[in-house]
């Protein structure tokens with residue numbers, strides 16, 4: 001019953017009146033009945049929840065979209081400033097020059113190769129995810145060095161399809177120098193997935209992009225001498241069977257050789273795989289033995305030198321960085337063209353594999369290397385000699401480089417003594433007092 005002041009008395013017949021209830025009261029009653037019903041209350045509650053959820057989803061998606069688009073469109077990856085930097089870095093400044101995407105450009109070999117290409121007038125764009133396998137501060141310094149020479153390194157992962165597509169949309173790369181990888185042998189025990197991520201999945205993502213390009217680039221990429229695995233035959237030649245691998249790192253590099261072969265056969269990509277042996281030199285990798293020995297000797301802390309079965313000293317085929325760079329550049333220059341376009345093969349393309357090792361003073365035992373470091377530093381090493389146990393790469397790389405000599409004109413000229421002297425000189429310059437920088441690793 002509505003409140004009285006809302007009811008009107010209207011005549012129904014002479015002398016009689018009935019109470020007239022306005023329509024709103026009828027609706028109110030229906031409304032009340034509606035809400036009084038438990039089912040309807042539940043229904044309304046559900047509708048309310050659904051509205052709230054879709055509102056929140058909308059706000060979240062919107063935020064992400066706004067954040068993402070601003071990242072891509074205003075100075076971040078894909079923005080106008082970004083495109084300008086990429087184009088300027090890719091500019092070719094010599095007749096018959098090439099434009100090269102260098103992956104792993106903030107890495108040891110990548111930095112040297114990018115610099116060599118830029119110096120001779122080629123267009124170079126780098127990409128690197130600055131992973132923290134070893135101190136990112138060294139990678140950032142290498143990046144600064146490259147930027148000072150006009151090479152732009154995009155901070156990104158080779159698994160990022162959208163990034164690669166954007167790079168290839170911005171520049172018609174003639175070549176890809178693929179050096180990005182999870183490196184190191186023992187780290188496979190702690191972080192096996194990083195090898196699959198960078199050396200297998202990342203490789204496939206990059207090859208997919210190359211395959212789909214309108215004008216496919218030629219691909220030169222870093223395999224490794226470690227693919228020879230536990231083979232006893234020496235010296236290792238490209239025609240020898242390369243198995244079984246002695247580490248997860250070696251397995252992923254071997255897998256990379258199979259994968260690149262498939263892309264060559266199916267899509268006409270020109271592929272050159274380079275089996276590097278132990279590369280050393282200025283701006284090198286702190287995880288490598290010549291580097292850590294230099295640090296320890298100069299700090300007066302002990303080094304451990306391993307011996308294999310029957311007290312045989314471990315030996316390595318050491319190759320100086322400048323020689324490796326010449327091999328990489330010669331591989332780019334002689335790579336031959338990819339034949340496909342937009343994912344379709346139009347003819348067969350070259351598939352090559354080369355050993356890039358040393359021939360001058362190779363292989364060198366680890367104690368011999370220590371003696372050279374002692375001479376260069378003018379300090380005596382505190383050496384613990386230990387027989388090998390457990391998870392150590394037993395390989396004894398000694399390499400035949402005659403194929404690279406013949407086809408690439410590859411002729412290493414730096415012996416270990418001069419190369420290590422140059423490295424030690426750089427080390428002392430870069431780190432000054434070594435103890436001040438130890439925390440970077």
Ligand SMILES: NC(=O)c1ccc[n+]([C@@H]2O[C@H](COP(=O)([O-])OP(=O)(O)OC[C@H]3O[C@@H](n4cnc5c(N)ncnc54)[C@H](O)[C@@H]3O)[C@@H](O)[C@H]2O)c1
Nearest residue numbers: 104107108109128129130131157158180181198222276279
């Ligand atoms: N240095 C050697 O003695 C040696 C020997 C054999 C093979 N190789 C191969 O040569 C190449 C270069 O080696 P290096 O010694 O310069 O190593 P490096 O670690 O200094 O360089 C590799 C670079 O790749 C980057 N990277 C790793 N994963 C990536 C990813 N998913 N996306 C983008 N960037 C990524 C790293 O941040 C690093 O800067 C590697 O493929 C390595 O396996 C090196």
